Amino acid sequence: MISALTACFLSLAILPETAHPETFKMPLNKFTAAKRVDLRCTSAQYGISLPVPQRWEVKKATLSFSYSHSTALLPGSSRMITRLNNDPVSQRDLNPLAPDGFLRMSLPTALLKAGYNDLTFDVQQHYTLGCEFPCQPELWTTLKLTDDDAELEMEYSLREVPLRLSAIVNFLFDPKINPRGEVNIVLPNWNAEEIGMASIIASGIAMRFDYRNVVFSVSQELRPGYDNVLIGDKETVGRILGPFGFGGKEMRGPFLKIMHLPIVPGASAPLTEGLSDPTHALIVVSGLNKDHLRLAAETFAIMSAPFPDTDEMTVTGIVMPDIPLYGGRQVIKADTRYTFGSLGFPDHTFAGGNANGVELAFRLPADFLIKQNRYAELSLYYAYGAANRLDSVINISLNDKLLRGINLDDTRGALIEGYKLDIPTYLFKPGSNVLRFEAVLAPSVGKNCEYMQTKNLFLTIMEKSTIKFPPMPHYVAMPNLELFMLNGFPVTRWPDGHGSKIFLTNRSPEVIEAALNLVGALTQENGNPLLGLEYTLTQPKNFDGEVVIIGDIPTLPGRIRDTAPLALNNEMAFPYPVGGRTEGSQFAFSRQVSGLGSTTGALMEFKSPYAEGRTAVLLTASSPRGLLALSLALMKPGVQANVKGDTVLIDLNEPEKNMLAMSIGRRYFAGKAGFVSRMNAYLFTYPWLYYIALGLVVVALGLTLFYFLNRYRKKRIMGT
Numbered sequence: 001m002i003s004a005l006t007a008c009f010l011s012l013a014i015l016p017e018t019a020h021p022e023t024f025k026m027p028l029n030k031f032t033a034a035k036r037v038d039l040r041c042t043s044a045q046y047g048i049s050l051p052v053p054q055r056w057e058v059k060k061a062t063l064s065f066s067y068s069h070s071t072a073l074l075p076g077s078s079r080m081i082t083r084l085n086n087d088p089v090s091q092r093d094l095n096p097l098a099p100d101g102f103l104r105m106s107l108p109t110a111l112l113k114a115g116y117n118d119l120t121f122d123v124q125q126h127y128t129l130g131c132e133f134p135c136q137p138e139l140w141t142t143l144k145l146t147d148d149d150a151e152l153e154m155e156y157s158l159r160e161v162p163l164r165l166s167a168i169v170n171f172l173f174d175p176k177i178n179p180r181g182e183v184n185i186v187l188p189n190w191n192a193e194e195i196g197m198a199s200i201i202a203s204g205i206a207m208r209f210d211y212r213n214v215v216f217s218v219s220q221e222l223r224p225g226y227d228n229v230l231i232g233d234k235e236t237v238g239r240i241l242g243p244f245g246f247g248g249k250e251m252r253g254p255f256l257k258i259m260h261l262p263i264v265p266g267a268s269a270p271l272t273e274g275l276s277d278p279t280h281a282l283i284v285v286s287g288l289n290k291d292h293l294r295l296a297a298e299t300f301a302i303m304s305a306p307f308p309d310t311d312e313m314t315v316t317g318i319v320m321p322d323i324p325l326y327g328g329r330q331v332i333k334a335d336t337r338y339t340f341g342s343l344g345f346p347d348h349t350f351a352g353g354n355a356n357g358v359e360l361a362f363r364l365p366a367d368f369l370i371k372q373n374r375y376a377e378l379s380l381y382y383a384y385g386a387a388n389r390l391d392s393v394i395n396i397s398l399n400d401k402l403l404r405g406i407n408l409d410d411t412r413g414a415l416i417e418g419y420k421l422d423i424p425t426y427l428f429k430p431g432s433n434v435l436r437f438e439a440v441l442a443p444s445v446g447k448n449c450e451y452m453q454t455k456n457l458f459l460t461i462m463e464k465s466t467i468k469f470p471p472m473p474h475y476v477a478m479p480n481l482e483l484f485m486l487n488g489f490p491v492t493r494w495p496d497g498h499g500s501k502i503f504l505t506n507r508s509p510e511v512i513e514a515a516l517n518l519v520g521a522l523t524q525e526n527g528n529p530l531l532g533l534e535y536t537l538t539q540p541k542n543f544d545g546e547v548v549i550i551g552d553i554p555t556l557p558g559r560i561r562d563t564a565p566l567a568l569n570n571e572m573a574f575p576y577p578v579g580g581r582t583e584g585s586q587f588a589f590s591r592q593v594s595g596l597g598s599t600t601g602a603l604m605e606f607k608s609p610y611a612e613g614r615t616a617v618l619l620t621a622s623s624p625r626g627l628l629a630l631s632l633a634l635m636k637p638g639v640q641a642n643v644k645g646d647t648v649l650i651d652l653n654e655p656e657k658n659m660l661a662m663s664i665g666r667r668y669f670a671g672k673a674g675f676v677s678r679m680n681a682y683l684f685t686y687p688w689l690y691y692i693a694l695g696l697v698v699v700a701l702g703l704t705l706f707y708f709l710n711r712y713r714k715k716r717i718m719g720t
Helices: 004-014 167-172 192-208 234-244 290-302 481-487 509-526 558-563 624-633 678-685 688-719
Strands: 022-027 036-040 043-052 056-069 079-084 087-093 100-106 115-124 140-144 151-158 181-186 214-219 227-231 255-262 276-286 312-314 337-339 348-351 358-364 375-384 393-398 401-407 414-424 431-440 458-461 466-468 474-478 500-504 534-536 546-550 571-577 587-593 600-607 615-621 647-651 659-662 668-672
Touching (some): 036 043, 167 276, 181 192, 192 227, 192 509, 214 509, 234 276, 255 290, 401 414, 431 481, 481 600, 509 546, 509 624
Parallel strands (some): 181 214, 181 227, 227 276, 500 534
Antiparallel strands (some): 056 100, 056 151, 079 087, 079 115, 255 276, 337 466, 348 458, 358 431, 375 414, 375 458, 375 466, 393 401, 393 431, 474 668, 600 615, 600 647, 647 659
């Protein structure tokens, strides 16, 4: 034991660099989907939510962006106001003699709060001192939000981690942390059971980060400068943390504890009790045996509310809810009516004549066999104001296809309940769908230069509106990597991963980290912790489930190399697309002695060699380090959007720019057909078979008719 004064000096000397102020930079288009925004009419605004995690103490914030505006604007009365949480922080005159501008401003840190902050660009635009038309085409300003034109920069330091387990939910693992989350998981023994526990932990952490990328690392000792999660039984925890004063004597069962990250002074210095990094946390997940350890890990994964406020807890039991098949984030079931509110769409009001559109996002099960000539039922509840112009409408589109414009033609205003709209099912697609509402509101036309009343222009779409999708069978043509990247299908057919297994061909830390990164990404897409996934370090035998194989090429079993669409043997047949096509069967196969380079990773999907009707997904590269780089590449939106077919080759140096997706393997079907026959599924997948079948029916009927007519003719001749 050392004195408090000595501990203080030592802590100052060995505290990690994260105790000093950090600098964060992010293009504004990372906070919004738009790269440019057009502000039109005499008054318009656009808002962006700026996330500030509770963990950050912001010292300085700077905003910079470029813009252009019309040269027809009237100087002196046209200006742009930038507001932060409704407080104006900048005003800039829009001078027609200088239509291109660049603005750099300091954002008052006193106005920045923990949570989401409203940054609003508000323009007032005029072209004359007299009366003017509110939306004259010359009235426009364009905000440029691309990487090179707009940026938010923050200087911050990390706050001290509160020693309460509730900090896991609202402090440590926060989707407002930019640019990504980073967590180290301490695994003393890299066996299948411990890796499975780490996967549960990683899945729970990824859920809390929502859509924010989170990267996992694994080690056998504490890693300074990161939040660490230690997984091990009582004896293991005592061995690792005993030198820091924690021996686990109070452990009586499944156990969770949060503490400041102990500091290891250096390889040559002894471990010192009492020294810690207060800006990073160590979370202990432990128990007296393997069952206790799994119970503690599952409890950690499902903690979604800021409770408890103690620094440790003993878990005495857990009751999990029934998890439905084909569940997950925003997934709607067939033949079930959902309110907009239950899908995350609260009451929304469009105000004024230049209101932005709003979207309702939902998902259909990835293996839906969407049949033709069926209709989804949309029932709208909405209200709109009085004295609007008779051509005011609300436009409805699905997946960027306009469906209907509803006329708001009652000048007294109206409250409409249960407006029915039948949407053809062929407009939907398995996976993500977006229903968009745009209000086009205009005031009644008055006399020339008369003041126009716009406060009455509003439209409210209510959360009690509903949508219902008709019954559809679960039957899909495979392989289809697009569905895998969508929400992990078919691994996530059960939202918790039940019935699926991950096979690691190598227990190196990079391979384990690649598996945890993949599990985290799939969890975020699926919206449910993958508590039911199993792990194995040996090749499965007759495993009746979906399997994900993760390993570098030299360690892949021969059975996997031979079954994969792109056989990864010494002599391989590589498909070169003919005429630039990468889909279908237009390939020239070249047999060659070659292989994947050190900067190329491969993602493949094919029929499982271990069970009929099951799927295998393979992540591989030439080395474990390349495999880890592949898992990081699969987190990038540009890569996810272009994954399709059954074989994807990705350049690990520039994954979003250089990747090749192909369909070269054999097709098969997965799912439960229900009342739809296998032939019906084939006809849906290959619509040209309808014409062949129809032709065969016509020929058969013609031959039958010819036979009977000829027979009748012969009888008549013989009768005469």
